Amino acid sequence: MSDVSRTTETVWKIESTRLIAAIARVTRDIGVAEELAQDALVTALERWPEEGIPENPGAWLMTAAKRRAIDWLRRGRMLVQQHGEIGRELQRQQQRLGAAMDQALDQVIDDDVLRLIFTACHPVLAMEARVALTLRVVGGLTTAEIARAFRVPEKTMGQRIFRAKKTLSEAHVGFETPRGEELGRRVRSVLSVVYLIFNEGYTATAGEEWMRAALCDEALRLGRMLVQLLPGESEAHALLALMEMHGARTAARRGRNGEAVLLADQNRALWDQAQVQRGVAALEESQRLGGGAEPYALQAAIAACHMRALRAEETDWEGIVVLYDALMRTTPSPIVALNRAVAVGMAQGPADGLEALDAIAADSVLAGYHLLHCVRGDLLMKLGNISAARAEIERAIALTQNQREQELLAEKLKQMDGVAPSP
Numbered sequence: 307m308s309d310v311s312r313t314t315e316t317v318w319k320i321e322s323t324r325l326i327a328a329i330a331r332v333t334r335d336i337g338v339a340e341e342l343a344q345d346a347l348v349t350a351l352e353r354w355p356e357e358g359i360p361e362n363p364g365a366w367l368m369t370a371a372k373r374r375a376i377d378w379l380r381r382g383r384m385l386v387q388q389h390g391e392i393g394r395e396l397q398r399q400q401q402r403l404g405a406a407m408d409q410a411l412d413q414v415i416d417d418d419v420l421r422l423i424f425t426a427c428h429p430v431l432a433m434e435a436r437v438a439l440t441l442r443v444v445g446g447l448t449t450a451e452i453a454r455a456f457r458v459p460e461k462t463m464g465q466r467i468f469r470a471k472k473t474l475s476e477a478h479v480g481f482e483t484p485r486g487e488e489l490g491r492r493v494r495s496v497l498s499v500v501y502l503i504f505n506e507g508y509t510a511t512a513g514e515e516w517m518r519a520a521l522c523d524e525a526l527r528l529g530r531m532l533v534q535l536l537p538g539e540s541e542a543h544a545l546l547a548l549m550e551m552h553g554a555r556t557a558a559r560r561g562r563n564g565e566a567v568l569l570a571d572q573n574r575a576l577w578d579q580a581q582v583q584r585g586v587a588a589l590e591e592s593q594r595l596g597g598g599a600e601p602y603a604l605q606a607a608i609a610a611c612h613m614r615a616l617r618a619e620e621t622d623w624e625g626i627v628v629l630y631d632a633l634m635r636t637t638p639s640p641i642v643a644l645n646r647a648v649a650v651g652m653a654q655g656p657a658d659g660l661e662a663l664d665a666i667a668a669d670s671v672l673a674g675y676h677l678l679h680c681v682r683g684d685l686l687m688k689l690g691n692i693s694a695a696r697a698e699i700e701r702a703i704a705l706t707q708n709q710r711e712q713e714l715l716a717e718k719l720k721q722m723d724g725v726a727p728s729p
Contacts, residue, residue, distance in 0.1 A: 310355045313363075318347055321364040322446040327418035328368065329375050334481050336425055337471035340443055342378060346370035419444075420535045421481050423528075427496045430477045435470040436499045442467050445524045455521050456506065457513050493536065497545050497602065500528045504549050512707035516566040522553055533588070540597025543588045547606040550585030551613055554578040566710045570618040582613050604633045623653035640671040648681055656688040676705035680715065692722055 322343060330339035346367050360366040426440045438456075441447045447455075453463035484492045507521025529546040536542045558572035589606045597603050608629045615621040630646035643666045651659020663682055672678045683698030696719060703715045 308355065310359060311351065313359055314347070314350055314354060317350075317363040317367065319446050321367055322347075323419055323422065323444050324364075325367055325371055326443050327422040329371055330422060330425070330481050331418050332375055333378065335475055336422070336439075336443055336481075337475060338378065339375075340471070342374040343367075343371050345374050417483065417535075419531070421483050423496055423532070423535075424483055424492055425474065425479060425481055427492070427499045428474060428479050429492070429495055430479060431470050431473055433499070433502065435466055435473070436495070437502055438463060438466050439470040440499050440528070441503065441524065444528065447524065451520070455518055457511075493539055493541070496532065497541060500525050500532065501545060501549070501602075503528070504552075508552060509711075510708055514709045516560055516564065516708065516710035517556070519556065522549075522556065525549060526553055533591075538595065540592045540595035541600050541602045543595065544592035544597055544600060544602035544606050547585045547588035547592060548602055548609055550581050550588060551606065551609040554581035554585065554613070564710065566714045568714070569612065574616065577613070585613070586610060599632065599636060601633065601637045604629055604636065608633075621652070623649055627653050640666055640669040643669075644672065644675075644678060644681060651681075651685050651688075656685045660685045660689065674705055676702040676711075679705065683718070687722060696722055 325343045325346070326336070326339045329342050330336050333339050333342070349370050350363070350367060354360075354363075423440070423444055426443055427436045431439065438452055441452050441455075442449065449464045449467060450460050452467075453460040456463070483489070503521055504525030507518040507523075507525060510516065510518050526546075526549050529542070529549050532539075532542045533546050554577050555569070555572060557578065558574065558576035559567055561567050585606065589603065589610060592598065592600075592603045592606070598607075608626055611622050611626050611629070626649045627646065630642065630649055633642050634646060644663070647659050647662035647666070650662045660682070663678075663685065666672065667678065667682070679698045679702035683695045683702065686692075686695035686698060699715050699719055699722075703712050703719075706712055706715070
């Protein structure tokens, strides 16, 4: 790849979100906006190698996209008026249109990006479609990159993104920032999409890698963007805090050969302290805004408890149980209850942890969830019930599709071989 091509790709990565957002504000159609922006990129790839990279490549792309948007709108107006007089009046309309487009696209503001995010995460779309479209038009990832990240064929991902854009167009979803109560509901949808992207990167659902760092990085970029666009939304700050603190552990979560390393076994000297501090600052801002009891803020506070412990055995598990109790009151769910059972087992002993776990084990949401069996196996092993613990870990291995997780659990089975069963 030439230096010009690499530079062009870098510029596109930086500018594509604002470019698409600005054009979508005028065309009211994400699909069309993306096509017009892509046309501008193609033109850059054709002309920059010969003409050289312009002094302001972002402005160059915006101008190129602007011209295509004007042409697209003019064609639309001509179709509407094809049975009427197409003469001087149309020329005057075109002149006014061009001036309006110049003004609209030359005044790109962050509100456009926010509208783009809300549109890509619209509830009319299934969650997987929201994720794919957000990564495509907001994150600037290619279809191939998204497909690789989620381990699906590129054709499948392309169809998913195409259907998402078509659904938005057919549903006449407005390119706008919602207001009032609808704003709160839609913010929750946006935050859920970003956190889902982060979680898929933090512990991959399937495949050979324990993590997909590119997805974590993209989610963090989106989270940082959201707190700039929504400075008064406490949960936006809290989600960023949660991702920053989890992301700070990245270097310690993988061994030399890419193997998975659990929290208790991590070399905490490898944690990124600058990122920890960013997370703490974001959590404090969320609390200052009055959101300390909200779901993401409580999860971030739990993460902060772990980050404050210099050694695993110094972790404030009693405090973490209290935070999980609050989280269960705010947003009760089987997954939160499962995590609470882990904390209870650490704070009060494996017998109490197993009791808490067994109280939720029958929940249908946890059926087939490998981590339920991981936790149960660990608690049973601590209680000396090795045969039952082995059965649970074997069940967990069969359920997970992540190769690194399978290796980690297989190692746990080996460790059990040297543990004497309780009398």
